[in-house]
Amino acid sequence: MEKYSVEDLMVPLSEYATVSVGCTLRKAVQALEKAQEKFDHSMYKHRAILILNEDGEVIGKLSHLDALRALIPEHNGTYGTDELNRFGFSNSFIRKLHQHHRQQAIPLKQLCSNAGESKVEDYMCAPEENECIDYQSNLTTAIHQLVQENLRSLLVTRQGKITGILRLTDLFSAVYHTMASNPELS
């Protein structure tokens, strides 16, 4: 396992779900489904969609959670939890407020339909330094980074450009197999 680098385990950009900036969430979800169909060497599904700019460079990542945020009213114009906290509202009041909004919310089907028209850039997260790793890094470095930063994937970079994604599931699989096949650990 020591001889493997991050690049050996990553999913290359060409095999991952990607969409261009300006695309709707509906198209992004369709792209995810399509990429999953093509990507058959693992039982694990992709958990994110990468957003590319006009030059094909990755400028953001849209996770499942990011896509779900589009369905929550607080992300559609009113106050977010962080903001209400900042303005001194109590946690119990904020919970009640959100519960009240949920009760009054429009049906989920309608919400999904509305959210589908949102642009990916409104909900994506721009890549941050702590979630990027150089393609030559070893797997121990990757494990440390994932655990320390509490991440589900790392963006693999080569000369500053993102070339693939190292998923927690793939790394865990590799570790699991090493553990299972090592008699000293059994």
Add this chain to the structure above:
Amino acid sequence: MKALSELYNRIIQRVNINLREFNFDVEPFIHNLVPFDQLAKVHGFYAVTAQHPLDFQFRHSNLAGSYLLGKCRTTNSILYKSDIRGDELKKKGSIFHCDNFKIPLTKEEGIRIENSFLIKTLVHNYSHDPESPERFSISNTVSTHYANIHGSPTDGSFLGPFATVDLSTINDCVIGAFSYVQAGEINHFHIDPGTVWVRSPGDFNFLFRYPADILGRYIQFRPGSQPDGILIDFVNDHKNAFERIFETVNIKSSIAVPPNASLDRFAVVQPKLSIEDNVLVAQRSFLQNSHLGRGANAQENCFIINSFLKGFNVTAHGAKLINVDLEEMVFVGFNSFLRGNSCRLGIGRDCIIMPHTIIDIQESLLIPAGCLVWGSVTCQADLETNSIPLKTLEKLEDGFSRKNLVFEGNGKKFVSAFQNRIQHILEANGAFYNGKDHKGHAQKNQNISFNIIQPYSEGEKEGVYPTIIIRP
């Protein structure tokens, strides 16, 4: 104008240092906002009365077009067409109550303005910070058109146009255009434009924010541009009327003023205006074709046009009433804009119009007595969303939300806080004067003399006023 230019740069640097965590550069916002030659041309003036301490000290400052009353010091500051009204400062020997503390004042409270640039800003009331009971301090701050610094010591902050900080302590904050903050002590806060925030920790918390598209029609402030929108257009449309009263030394009142009422000589009065007993009309207010009933007041930067105020009405600093009929005891908060466009707006008795409310209607509208109103109202449907009967609010113990408003806490305490405040304002203004007791500003501010002060007119110090100390 080398010294003035250095002063300007120094103030910008001081503010930017305080706001560096927001990466906020104040310079693009105020660049060319006030022409330098205007600062050098316009004189400042101070008031002399027997009712208030006479204690001015101006050092290395420009006071173009500004009005100063009471104990006031300015150092390394530019005050452009601002009102520093020290007629509510705490008196020597008085007791300041805060929580369970009774704080005795050992000297007269004074306003101190240092390293600040105030543009058309009103400074009034007294310091509500118990840690500085004898000093109402404004330092390292830039405030822009028609901002109100009301009883709020302010340091290292930027206030956008029509922003109000009220009865608070503000450190290192950006307060966006048309935002109102009354929240105790706030530090390192960036408040978005059009936010109305009234908080008393443990009692209540009121938060409203205007949708950007609505706010943008009324006020916008972008770096490199003058503020614009309906509010600015409205004020500019009436600007010429003020020029005449500021250019004339002796000006006689055009209407009969009852002996226990006060009509400031720097207020614009246009036909036909009638005022009753105990009315207070402050400087820089504009009154036209209106009636102000007993004990009503029009504070600085108010516009009252084609309106009828039945009596004991508070029209707070910067509020505007056009084609409005107020029943008794109606409170119209800071900078509110109430306009009937070829129609009438009626407001019932005891209503509280929250600060920074915009009621701009095309069809007549009647607000029932005893309501709290906030935000933007253009029709009956808006009123139903953006108002609540005070009696209903008083029964709420947890809170409620409506569209862009969230309210947490005890409704009764919120209503009481406002009603007590209204009562205090009416008392302070002398609305209840009976010929013997309860004197207030309406009776005390009648005989004011004004003296002019001017800066160096040429050379490196052009535009900067010499050090001036004025005492009895």
